[in-house]
Amino acid sequence: EISLGLVGSEMCIRDRSARASETLAFFNSEVARLAGELGNSEENIAAFKASNRSYLPGTMQPRLKELAGLRKQLSLRAARIAHLTGKQMTIAPEPVGLDLSTGQDLSPDNAILRNTDALIGEGSMKQGQIDLLLTRQNLTEARISEVETAIEQAARVEVELRSMERRFDHLQVMHREAVLKQSDAARGEKLEDTHQVCLLYTSPSPRDRG
Numbered sequence: 001e002i003s004l005g006l007v008g009s010e011m012c013i014r015d016r017s018a019r020a021s022e023t024l025a026f027f028n029s030e031v032a033r034l035a036g037e038l039g040n041s042e043e044n045i046a047a048f049k050a051s052n053r054s055y056l057p058g059t060m061q062p063r064l065k066e067l068a069g070l071r072k073q074l075s076l077r078a079a080r081i082a083h084l085t086g087k088q089m090t091i092a093p094e095p096v097g098l099d100l101s102t103g104q105d106l107s108p109d110n111a112i113l114r115n116t117d118a119l120i121g122e123g124s125m126k127q128g129q130i131d132l133l134l135t136r137q138n139l140t141e142a143r144i145s146e147v148e149t150a151i152e153q154a155a156r157v158e159v160e161l162r163s164m165e166r167r168f169d170h171l172q173v174m175h176r177e178a179v180l181k182q183s184d185a186a187r188g189e190k191l192e193d194t195h196q197v198c199l200l201y202t203s204p205s206p207r208d209r210g
Contacts (some may be wrong), residue, residue, distance in 0.1 A: 020189040027182035034175040041168045048164060055154040057161070063154065065181045074140050081133050084126055 051058060 004100050005073065017189070020185065020191075024182070024185040024189045027178055027185045030178045031175065031182050034171060038168070038171045038175055041164070041171055045161070045164050045168060048161060052157045052161075055150065055157040057154070057158045060151065062155050063147055063151050067144065069146065070140055070144045074137060074144070077133050077137055077140070080168070081130060081137070084133075126167055
């Protein structure tokens with residue numbers, strides 16, 4: 001009975017020792033796997049930031065500020081254009097006859113010709129201003145389109161980057177937990193090995209068992 005009890009105890013200790021070794025091997029593998037995934041995740045984040053440097057979260061506020069300024073310019077310039085295009089030029093009535101002091105013909109036909117020349121000169125200047133303002137409006141609108149596209153891209157980049165960073169944080173948590181369990185498993189294996197050694201030294205010899 002004593003012999004059977006000792007054999008059973010030895011088998012139990014060996015089983016526990018084997019399970020402890022298997023557990024440690026599992027967590028060794030798990031720690032290595034998670035460390036590899038962490039490294040890959042970190043590299044992916046770095047590569048993503050490098051390829052999207054112009055659209056990282058820090059670029060959003062300057063672009064929003066620029067967009068607000070551009071829209072203000074567009075509004076002010078549009079008001080100026082409306083003012084210029086909406087201004088009506090009229091021909092004032094001229095006196096009829098000849099100015100005896102200067103000898104200038106003040107007949108209606110001649111007055112119309114003089115005022116037409118003045119209107120052409122003023123109209124040409126005004127049209128030049130309008131054309132310049134319209135050109136600047138087109139450039140501003142094109143820049144607004146570029147900035148809006150960049151803001152949309154920056155928003156997409158921020159969403160994707162946050163997702164990658166959340167995955168990295170989750171992997172870090174899993175890795176820390178695996179390392180702690182690895183340490184526990186290593187202590188457990190060492191303890192079971194100690195029990196096995198103690199059993200070998202304390203077990204009676206075959207002669208004593210007889």
